[in-house]
Amino acid sequence: MFRWCLLILCVSAQSPPSQQPASANISSSNIQQQIYDVIVVGAGLTGLTAARNIQQSRPGLSVLVLEARGQVGGRVRYSTMQTRNGVEFLDTGAQFISPTDVELLALIQQLNVRTTQQLTCGNNTVFQQTRRRKRQLSLQQQWSTTLFSDLINTPELINNLTNTSISTMSQQMDAADSDSVNRLMQTFFDAPGEQVSQVQLALTCSSQNATAVEILRRFGHGQSLLAQGGMNEVVRRLADGLLIEYSQRVVSVNDAAYPAVVQTSNGRRFTARQVIVSVPIPTLENIDLVPTPEAPFQQLIQNYGPTGHAYYFTMSFQRATWRLNGRSGKVIYTSTSGPLVWLTTFDTTFASSCDNSTSASSSLWGIAHFSYDVPFETRKKLYIQAIMYSLRFADFSPLDCVDVNFATDDLAKGTIPTLRLNIPIDSLKYLNDFHTLYQNVHIATADISSNSLGTMNGAVHSGTAVSNYVLQMLSAADAQSNGVLRDTPVESTTPYIYSTSSHYPPSMFAAAVVPAEQQNQTRIQNSPPQNAQNPSSANTTQFQYETSSQYPTTVETPTTTTMRHFSFGNLDNTTNTADEPQAVLYDSPPQQAQPTLNYSTTFAYSTSSVMPPVVPIETTTLRHFSNGNLNETSTAQSPPAVQRGINSRATPSPEVVEQLQQVSENASNSTSLQLASSLTQLVQTLLTTLRLQ
Numbered sequence: 001m002f003r004w005c006l007l008i009l010c011v012s013a014q015s016p017p018s019q020q021p022a023s024a025n026i027s028s029s030n031i032q033q034q035i036y037d038v039i040v041v042g043a044g045l046t047g048l049t050a051a052r053n054i055q056q057s058r059p060g061l062s063v064l065v066l067e068a069r070g071q072v073g074g075r076v077r078y079s080t081m082q083t084r085n086g087v088e089f090l091d092t093g094a095q096f097i098s099p100t101d102v103e104l105l106a107l108i109q110q111l112n113v114r115t116t117q118q119l120t121c122g123n124n125t126v127f128q129q130t131r132r133r134k135r136q137l138s139l140q141q142q143w144s145t146t147l148f149s150d151l152i153n154t155p156e157l158i159n160n161l162t163n164t165s166i167s168t169m170s171q172q173m174d175a176a177d178s179d180s181v182n183r184l185m186q187t188f189f190d191a192p193g194e195q196v197s198q199v200q201l202a203l204t205c206s207s208q209n210a211t212a213v214e215i216l217r218r219f220g221h222g223q224s225l226l227a228q229g230g231m232n233e234v235v236r237r238l239a240d241g242l243l244i245e246y247s248q249r250v251v252s253v254n255d256a257a258y259p260a261v262v263q264t265s266n267g268r269r270f271t272a273r274q275v276i277v278s279v280p281i282p283t284l285e286n287i288d289l290v291p292t293p294e295a296p297f298q299q300l301i302q303n304y305g306p307t308g309h310a311y312y313f314t315m316s317f318q319r320a321t322w323r324l325n326g327r328s329g330k331v332i333y334t335s336t337s338g339p340l341v342w343l344t345t346f347d348t349t350f351a352s353s354c355d356n357s358t359s360a361s362s363s364l365w366g367i368a369h370f371s372y373d374v375p376f377e378t379r380k381k382l383y384i385q386a387i388m389y390s391l392r393f394a395d396f397s398p399l400d401c402v403d404v405n406f407a408t409d410d411l412a413k414g415t416i417p418t419l420r421l422n423i424p425i426d427s428l429k430y431l432n433d434f435h436t437l438y439q440n441v442h443i444a445t446a447d448i449s450s451n452s453l454g455t456m457n458g459a460v461h462s463g464t465a466v467s468n469y470v471l472q473m474l475s476a477a478d479a480q481s482n483g484v485l486r487d488t489p490v491e492s493t494t495p496y497i498y499s500t501s502s503h504y505p506p507s508m509f510a511a512a513v514v515p516a517e518q519q520n521q522t523r524i525q526n527s528p529p530q531n532a533q534n535p536s537s538a539n540t541t542q543f544q545y546e547t548s549s550q551y552p553t554t555v556e557t558p559t560t561t562t563m564r565h566f567s568f569g570n571l572d573n574t575t576n577t578a579d580e581p582q583a584v585l586y587d588s589p590p591q592q593a594q595p596t597l598n599y600s601t602t603f604a605y606s607t608s609s610v611m612p613p614v615v616p617i618e619t620t621t622l623r624h625f626s627n628g629n630l631n632e633t634s635t636a637q638s639p640p641a642v643q644r645g646i647n648s649r650a651t652p653s654p655e656v657v658e659q660l661q662q663v664s665e666n667a668s669n670s671t672s673l674q675l676a677s678s679l680t681q682l683v684q685t686l687l688t689t690l691r692l693q
Contacts, residue, residue, distance in 0.1 A: 043067035044074020047278035049463030078232035101457035121354035167193035190308030255441035306414020313403035338371035
């Protein structure tokens with residue numbers, strides 16, 4: 001009992017801060033009420049990459065990560081284990097890094113994590129290659145040199161692959177080729193070849209730009225790279241600084257609402273402008289997606305999943321004793337008696353050379369298949385016996401041992417999923433880095449990555465692609481005002497049919513007929529002249545303008561005027577102002593004629609339905625830009641201003657001068673209606689002031 005208490009204390013003391021839930025001091029009610037910019041479902045390598053990219057690109061955005069487990073990493077699984085250096089985290093899931101994993105290696109470098117070549121210290125008795133048949137080699141080379149997008153979009157290349165199993169394919173190969181393909185299925189996919197479509201191998205070779213043999217070498221068979229501290233160190237550093245809510249299993253994502261709604265199994269609801277669902281494809285069956293995905297995508301979910309049931313185990317040792325005996329640590333064990341029927345191991349000790357490897361925490365990582373379920377202590381005993389028998393060790397005692405079965409994990413449902421036989425070809429189009437459910441919810445995972453399909457590099461690639469797209473979506477949304485895009489000039493040769501209000505249906509104007517005399521009498525100066533040489537132009541309707549839907553269907557006919565003003569469009573008219581009649585007052589008495597509204601009627605102008613009647617003002621021929629006669633060269637014919645109780649020697653008050661300056665400064669940014677209203681108020685104030693003086 002004392003020993004276990006001491007071990008628990010050591011684990012607690014050495015656990016990194018990133019293991020603690022970031023939301024420990026955050027109020028649940030506050031989180032549920034907030035609308036996040038982005039919610040990421042799943043703290044695996046894809047989700048963490050996406051969240052980090054968004055947060056670094058735009059630090060002001062609010063990003064929340066929801067993780068169902070108590071630790072980050074997803075299929076990058078790790079456990080605390082006793083090693084020669086004390087209690088440490090050791091990987092039990094994905095950990096081999098291919099030297100061609102450019103995006104993953106760039107991310108690891110950004111996180112300041114060292115990598116080193118996987119060591120092969122001793123004889124490698126696991127993997128050997130002999131001469132291959134050219135036909136099968138050329139087929140794999142063809143897949144490895146074909147672009148992934150070309151492969152999935154060319155039915156001629158994959159039609160015959162979906163209904164043929166990899167097991168059937170391997171039977172047509174020689175022993176060496178068959179062994180390499182079968183070993184790829186065991187160690188890379190954990191799937192029996194009888195249940196996997198041949199198109200899976202074709203897509204894997206294409207996305208990796210490699211043949212089956214080259215893929216094996218890059219993942220555990222001599223050319224792999226290992227991260228210092230393991231891939232668990234990478235994902236824990238990746239999660240550092242992110243807002244993560246642990247033990248939040250998502251059961252529903254609604255993209256039909258805005259903002260999108262995410263609900264967890266404990267009843268909590270979160271909302272966000274954008275949502276990234278970064279979980280394995282097979283686990284999407286656990287989430288209620290709204291709206292329901294289209295049929296081809298549902299077929300992909302149903303036909304794309306794990307088929308194996310392997311256990312992945314890790315053993316730690318005081319030192320790498322297998323290297324002292326000239327062995328590499330790679331073991332293949334088979335038995336027909338069971339319950340352990342197949343086992344393979346890899347040396348995952350982090351060391352720069354075989355000479356100093358004994359000073360590091362030594363470990364073996366392996367995969368095992370059982371013919372039936374047995375308890376952990378029995379599995380551990382069988383692991384040790386198989387390795388001792390293969391390496392011929394009399395004493396083989398690990399310091400610690402843990403294992404995990406991804407197939408029975410409802411949050412993973414296996415490691416790398418595989419395409420089953422007779423999968424619809426139309427479903428393969430979704431293997432395109434990420435898939436947008438409707439508008440604001442996006443599904444991204446290594447399982448649908450077009451680069452390094454199913455691997456950790458594919459996870460980084462998919463996370464980067466979806467986060468860049470989400471950033472574009474958020475930038476476009478931020479460029480809107482109240483949901484409406486900002487005005488953008490558009491050039492078009494199509495005549496623009498303008499209607500200012502939907503409150504005036506066309507039926508109101510269909511039967512209206514206005515006599516020609518009335519049209520001529522009420523035509524506004526800025527109306528375009530009729531083309532005498534084009535008879536059809538006589539029937540052209542004029543622009544019917546209504547500033548508010550609050551006006552009744554029948555409006556009073558205003559008295560026309562020839563007053564020169566920019567709002568009437570006659571400012572550039574050179575007609576002498578001496579003959580101008582007095583302008584009509586804004587509160588003119590009602591006219592007797594009641595015109596019927598029609599597109600050919602005059603311009604019924606009203607500035608506002610809420611302005612009270614104003615005091616009648618006197619017209620004047622005072623030279624001013626608001627009257628449109630500022631540029632007149634002669635004032636001899638201009639009649640004197642009408643003076644009714646106005647002091648001709650009076651000067652405008654400072655208030656009027658200041659108001660005039662404000663109108664002048666705002667003129668360039670004001671509409672014609674706004675400027676006319678401002679000038680009317682200014683003139684009214686000026687006349688009132690002059691009367692008082």
